[in-house]
Amino acid sequence: MTVDDTIPMRLRRAYLTMHRVAQAHFAEFGITVDQYVLMSVLAEAEGIIQTQLSERMSSDANTVGAMLKLLEQKNVIRRQPSDRDRRAQRVYLTASGKRLHKKLVRHSSQIHQTLEAALTPRKRQTLLNGLDEITRALQ
Template sequence: MRSLDNHLCFALYAASRAMTAAYRGPLSELGLTYPQFVAMVVLWEADGVTVSELGERLQLDSGTLTPLLKRLEQANLVRRQRNADDERELIVTLTDDGHALQRKANDISEQVFCRTGLEEGTAVQLLGDLHDLAARLRDNTSV
């Protein structure tokens, strides 16, 4: 059996935990957790998405997404309302406070990126490799 340091899964896990920890301080100043932050990033990209679209984009199931959205709604950052055309769908939209938070959060990802010490080309290559790896694993996972 390979040692722990030679398991790709553990290297990805450790890197993910370190990245999330790097975001923790700056996000706490905004009152956000990392999962709440990435949900907000999706909404800043495209306001007014359905809960199912948001879950798909974040790769989260409704059991995880619903409490996250409730907390964002309690913080007055988002609003959830039924789709007038299809009552089964919930639409998530940003409030004025949610829009205003984007201006405060703009520099956080850049600050964390600078902490990685990666050059931009290396980061672009790594990002592409990680997207490719995730797609391969999703495509090759038997249910």
């Protein structure tokens, strides 16, 4: 078996290919793929605590903190202290952030359609199950 035939290399190749395509797409809007993911998580769970946001994104807190600072400067998100724990920050999309996210979702639909069309529903579910098993095994 060559290194090209290993699970880690194939996961890396698929992820980096998808990431490059999406990165080029979102660059037009001045947003990175990771920032889009952050905005998408907030669109589903607005007002979550910053640490929960990091967990949902599977990203480290420092990276998320840096992204939040940048997006805050662009008026895409806002943070406010939690009522329960003043040290914790709740994160929200601003009105302009919500508009931008909707635009990004519309403009990324082709990427999502291409990914969905690449696998039959059964193969898709098998892939998702396999990825979940890998995640659990490595945690």
